Amino acid sequence: MLSDSVNPMPPFPRFPDGFLWGVSTSAHQIEGAADEREPSVWDAFEAEPGRIKDGSTAAVACDHVHRHREDTALLAGLGVDAYRFSISWPRVRSTGGLDFYDRLVDGLCAAGVRPVPTLFHWDLPSALQEAGGWLERDTANRFAEHVATVVDRLGDRVKKWITLNEPAEHTLFGHALGAHAPGKQLMFDALPVAHHQLLAHGLAVQALRAAGAGDIGIANSHGPTWPASQEPADLEAAAFYDLLLNRLFAEPVLLGEYPDGMGDLMPGDVAADLKVISEPLDWYGINYYAPTRVGAPQGTEIEFGGLTLPAELPFSVQDIEDVPVTDFGWPVVPEGLTELLTGFRDRYGDRLPPVVITENGCSYEGLDDQARIAYLDGHIRALHQAAEAGVDVRGYFVWSLLDNFEWAEGYERRFGLVHVDYATQTRTPKASYHWFRDVLRTQR
Numbered sequence: 001m002l003s004d005s006v007n008p009m010p011p012f013p014r015f016p017d018g019f020l021w022g023v024s025t026s027a028h029q030i031e032g033a034a035d036e037r038e039p040s041v042w043d044a045f046e047a048e049p050g051r052i053k054d055g056s057t058a059a060v061a062c063d064h065v066h067r068h069r070e071d072t073a074l075l076a077g078l079g080v081d082a083y084r085f086s087i088s089w090p091r092v093r094s095t096g097g098l099d100f101y102d103r104l105v106d107g108l109c110a111a112g113v114r115p116v117p118t119l120f121h122w123d124l125p126s127a128l129q130e131a132g133g134w135l136e137r138d139t140a141n142r143f144a145e146h147v148a149t150v151v152d153r154l155g156d157r158v159k160k161w162i163t164l165n166e167p168a169e170h171t172l173f174g175h176a177l178g179a180h181a182p183g184k185q186l187m188f189d190a191l192p193v194a195h196h197q198l199l200a201h202g203l204a205v206q207a208l209r210a211a212g213a214g215d216i217g218i219a220n221s222h223g224p225t226w227p228a229s230q231e232p233a234d235l236e237a238a239a240f241y242d243l244l245l246n247r248l249f250a251e252p253v254l255l256g257e258y259p260d261g262m263g264d265l266m267p268g269d270v271a272a273d274l275k276v277i278s279e280p281l282d283w284y285g286i287n288y289y290a291p292t293r294v295g296a297p298q299g300t301e302i303e304f305g306g307l308t309l310p311a312e313l314p315f316s317v318q319d320i321e322d323v324p325v326t327d328f329g330w331p332v333v334p335e336g337l338t339e340l341l342t343g344f345r346d347r348y349g350d351r352l353p354p355v356v357i358t359e360n361g362c363s364y365e366g367l368d369d370q371a372r373i374a375y376l377d378g379h380i381r382a383l384h385q386a387a388e389a390g391v392d393v394r395g396y397f398v399w400s401l402l403d404n405f406e407w408a409e410g411y412e413r414r415f416g417l418v419h420v421d422y423a424t425q426t427r428t429p430k431a432s433y434h435w436f437r438d439v440l441r442t443q444r
Helices: 041-046 064-078 097-110 126-130 138-154 167-176 187-210 232-254 259-265 270-277 335-351 370-388 431-442
Strands: 020-024 082-086 114-120 161-165 216-221 225-227 284-287 292-295 302-304 307-309 316-318 355-359 393-399 418-421 426-429
Touching: 020 114, 020 355, 041 126, 064 097, 064 426, 064 431, 082 393, 097 114, 097 138, 114 138, 138 187, 161 167, 161 187, 167 187, 167 216, 167 232, 187 216, 187 232, 187 259, 187 270, 216 232, 216 355, 225 232, 232 259, 232 270, 232 292, 232 335, 259 270, 284 335, 302 316, 335 355, 335 370, 370 393, 370 431
Parallel strands: 020 082, 020 393, 082 114, 114 161, 161 216, 216 284, 225 292, 284 355, 355 393
Antiparallel strands: 292 316, 302 307, 418 426
């Protein structure tokens, strides 16, 4: 039986007063109740044989729509300041969809947990995909309308907002490589998807500001890129990977420009769009999991993070040796978070707003998940080192509160602080839940 109290590894660093501690989830991964909303691109993707590794769907997932009060009680018991969740665009378009988020937000506020909604986390309504999806500029305009609808309903209680989650991954995995919904394999012809998501972000910021909202950020995924060697071919490949996964999504937002001529590849009036994309933010969200070791292309397919990368990519992704890995096979490199944040500070200077870590977590099996505790302990300490080095860090969100539907992996990966028995929907806090609760008590 698990102990109800797990002491953090001493001595635990103290973060400043006002530092925001939270956990994250996303709508499609936990909500279920798929028959109570419009379909999304993920529903269509899951229906295609072979797309999801265990053949599952998110039709029920964690049944959060019907069990949100129980999940809010878990949040209150954990003692977090804030809960980052996402608002399902297909649900908002459905009758009564916003009523659910009204109830959720009211429950969070009553429990003393700050609601921090993400306005798009990959679940584009199927109707918009049929009209062209993110390849079409008009989807950005439709997103701004969605944001205006949501903030009009929830803005009296929600005071912190996130526009998009990980547009880089949604572009790469969903539209370039076809490993995620909507399953497009466009390779570099997917670049308009990146631009239109970034434009949607800027239009969302405008819509939020017009409604009187403040405290706005984005959740971009970033990690250090490590060249496989100092050979010119490896350095060039690593620089291109860094451009594609980090700079392409940070610099339009932070600097109002695309790096290294990439703007010439984007559709529309790019100069005018960049003025919208770079609307000032109150903070910049970073999802961090691991660095990536990159070398010159090897001319063969490569297995990476559960994906098969095609041979024609102008880089190869290689294993980072002599470090632990999660059950997902991802390297565990806490110091990479310090490196990333100090690198962003050095690269962007005063153009980088305060930073919030909007996701950080790992996949491990078991209720006595000591490996997850070690992972989170190391990363929180690495975050503190970045703060001591002068990075303005304002918050940290663990991914994730609950075990959930892990996209193309189905239910084979468990990232939660709370175990979910999908057959019975029983929630069982893991050792890491109790550990994080005790860590939070040291910060009060």
